[in-house]
Amino acid sequence: GAGVSQSPRYKVTKRGQDVALRCDPISGHVSLYWYRQALGQGPEFLTYFNYEAQQDKSGLPNDRFSAERPEGSISTLTIQRTEQRDSAMYRCASSLLAPGTGHSPLHFGNGTRLTVT
Amino acid sequence: GQNIDQPTEMTATEGAIVQINCTYQTSGFNGLFWYQQHAGEAPTFLSYNVLDGLEEKGRFSSFLSRSKGYSYLLLKELQMKDSASYLCAVRVFSGTYKYIFGTGTRLKVLA
Numbered sequence: 001g002a003g004v005s006q007s008p009r010y011k012v013t014k015r016g017q018d019v020a021l022r023c024d025p026i027s028g029h030v031s032l033y034w035y036r037q038a039l040g041q042g043p044e045f046l047t048y049f050n051y052e053a054q055q056d057k058s059g060l061p062n063d064r065f066s067a068e069r070p071e072g073s074i075s076t077l078t079i080q081r082t083e084q085r086d087s088a089m090y091r092c093a094s095s096l097l098a099p100g101t102g103h104s105p106l107h108f109g110n111g112t113r114l115t116v117t
Numbered sequence: 118g119q120n121i122d123q124p125t126e127m128t129a130t131e132g133a134i135v136q137i138n139c140t141y142q143t144s145g146f147n148g149l150f151w152y153q154q155h156a157g158e159a160p161t162f163l164s165y166n167v168l169d170g171l172e173e174k175g176r177f178s179s180f181l182s183r184s185k186g187y188s189y190l191l192l193k194e195l196q197m198k199d200s201a202s203y204l205c206a207v208r209v210f211s212g213t214y215k216y217i218f219g220t221g222t223r224l225k226v227l228a
Contacts, residue, residue: 004159033216035218040220040221040223041220041221042121042204042206042218042219042220042221043160043204043218044218045215045216045217045218048213048214048215055213055214056213056214056215059215091159091160098214099147099208099210099214099216100147100210100214103148103165103167105150105162105165106150106152106160106162106216107162108159108160108161109159110158110159111159
């Protein structure tokens with residue numbers, strides 16, 4: 001079936017604007033994660049959901065960042081009043097099982113490259 | 118704090134064997150994963166270890182020693198297409214689960 005789908009693939013926005021990044025996980029996957037990845041670095045944890053419940057948001061940098069997954073499927077990461085330092089690749093990943101119930105690996109999407117000018 | 122260390126870059130020759138090391142200092146260890154990431158692409162899952170020892174999967178093997186906080190990924194019969202970054206990730210539990218990634222090892226395979 002289809003993999004994890006993210007949109008838009010690229011987003012250029014002006015400083016101060018709000019952006020919404022969308023993630024459509026693999027059908028039936030319980031857990032959904034958001035990561036941010038700088039060039040040449042590993043993914044940095046932002047937040048994750050089991051079904052529609054946000055389990056951990058400790059990685060969100062500040063209160064301009066928020067995420068939701070209202071029906072336990074598609075998720076949206078919203079950044080309000082964007083700043084240049086928010087420019088990065090934002091990746092979504094999903095896993096079939098909730099963590100701790102097996103070795104169900106993360107499946108990553110191709111990401112959204114956000115550029116704040 | 119949680120820390121994962123990997124070499125930044127390695128170079129090897131086509132047909133050779135290469136070992137990529139990963140050391141970690143984490144609390145609440147709950148499994149170690151290796152991912153491959155080609156330039157401009159998403160990371161893809163390679164292997165998983167939760168118990169000590171070696172897991173073999175074709176040309177790729179991964180080893181874990183929990184007491185030493187150490188893992189390695191072994192790639193045999195290297196091919197040009199193996200040129201990529203290899204990410205070590207540790208899953209930890211401290212009330213909730215998190216996957217913490219290292220910075221990755223960029224492997225260049227030369228003809």
